[in-house]
Amino acid sequence: MEEENSDEQFLEKFSKMSFSYNAFRDFINHQEVIIQDDVVMTAFCDAIRHAHIFEGATVLEVDCGSALFSMLVAKQGAARVFAVDSGNAAQVARQLVRENGLDSVIEVIQGDIRTLKLPPVDVIVSKWMGACLLYSSALDRVIYARDKWLKPNGCIFPDTARLYLSVAEDRNTEQPRHFWSRFYGFNMSHAAGIVQQLPKVGCVLARQILAKPQEIWKMDLRTIKSDQLSFKVPFQLLVQRQEIIDLFVVHFDFSFSGGTDEKVVSTSPWAPSTHWQQTLFHIDQHLPICRGEKFSGNFAVSRGANYLDFDIEWGFRNKLVKIKEHKQIFRLGGGCKDKR
Structure with missing residues (x-):
């Protein structure tokens, strides 16, 4: 009986969310291992906090996942941030952005980046690396976004x-x-x-x-x-x-x-x-x-x-x-x- 009540409470909680259970499951499956990587997450967060390129900038995050980097960038003074992800994680990211009071700066977009219409951007942020560096489809999306929307003197973060x-x-x-x-x-x-x-x-x-x-x-x-x-x-x-x-x-x-x-x-x-x-x-x-x-x-x-x-x-x-x-x-x- 307690287990049934627990399941009912769990489903009732999700019924109040702006995303589906499948979106939450996909978010956990794909984002948990990344968020729990303290070495990488700390490096990205420290680099964003110490960078001088975000104040007043228009920023695009490619494959945003949790949109954590977008939120950090917004806190650094970015004027406008587009957080793009083709997966269901974008639904969870949208709510996280809203709950942190940053939805006036950050627009979370779920969709294929090749089909979007965006304005020119000053900075592209992405955790585009994969196993053996190059085993990552995010890398192709960053290159596409660079050629499509990055301003001539714009930055990619990280870039080398x-x-x-x-x-x-x-x-x-x-x-x-x-x-x-x-x-x-x-x-x-x-x-x-x-x-x-x-x-x-x-x-x-x-x-x-x-x-x-x-x-x-x-x-x-x-x-x-x-x-x-x-x-x-x-x-x-x-x-x-x-x-x-x-x-x-x-x-x-x-x-x-x-x-x-x-x-x-x-x-x-x-x-x-x-x-x-x-x-x-x-x-x-x-x-x-x-x-x-x-x-x-x-x-x-x-x-x-x-x-x-x-x-x-x-x-x-x-x-x-x-x-x-x-x-x-x-x-x-x-x-x-x-x-x-």
Whole structure:
């Protein structure tokens, strides 16, 4: 009986809200992990509070989610703020804005940004980064909004980012090809081949890293074009201790240049953990390596509508191993990539 009364009270509460239960569910599913990321949220909030670009500005927040950043921007003196999100989260954001007394400044819009009519804006704000930096459709929407509405001397917040590559040992984790090859007596080698093509978003410890991370790519969101989000770059890593290499490790950082001091947020193994963590690629060969040896190759990213494809070409030889012109392919999101 108490449980039934509790359910009735819950539904009665939602009947008084300006959004549906489905909107609330979607909001929690998509926004909770972001809001609970203290590292990222604190960085954004501090950067907005210390920026000098919002006073009297017209601001657009792309993929606003909770509209928290829009509310912070309004508190910093923005004249007008458009908070746009295509999902049901916009319904919750609209009520949050109203309850905080900021609906006279902030207009929350639910819809596809490509179909909207907006005035020119001084600043675009967005948490546009995704796993491995580029696994994010918000990035495309920010570029679209920039080209459509950002004034010639306008700002994007944040606006620059860098991608880093290193290698690590992972001795305490069984390699996918070993784990899946025989599972309870069944031959699962085909599954092993699929799993090996899937990067893992997870954390490695700083002590697992075997080489100083190399900056392999950087972007300036004020000028970059969509076709430049796919690229191929060389890498050469100097190994710092003798070990067996198990993983390629990718992390990124990004920065806000609209404040008095540039604020940099890092997702490296040496930094406090974020919900992006690092992106890990299993190496499918036995690869013993010694201190002072160089590990080199090419790292390529091809960005699709809902996936990232990675081609990692490498070769290595020393007294213990000889591997020539080896290539591994991976896909983050979407289906598995066909082997070529």
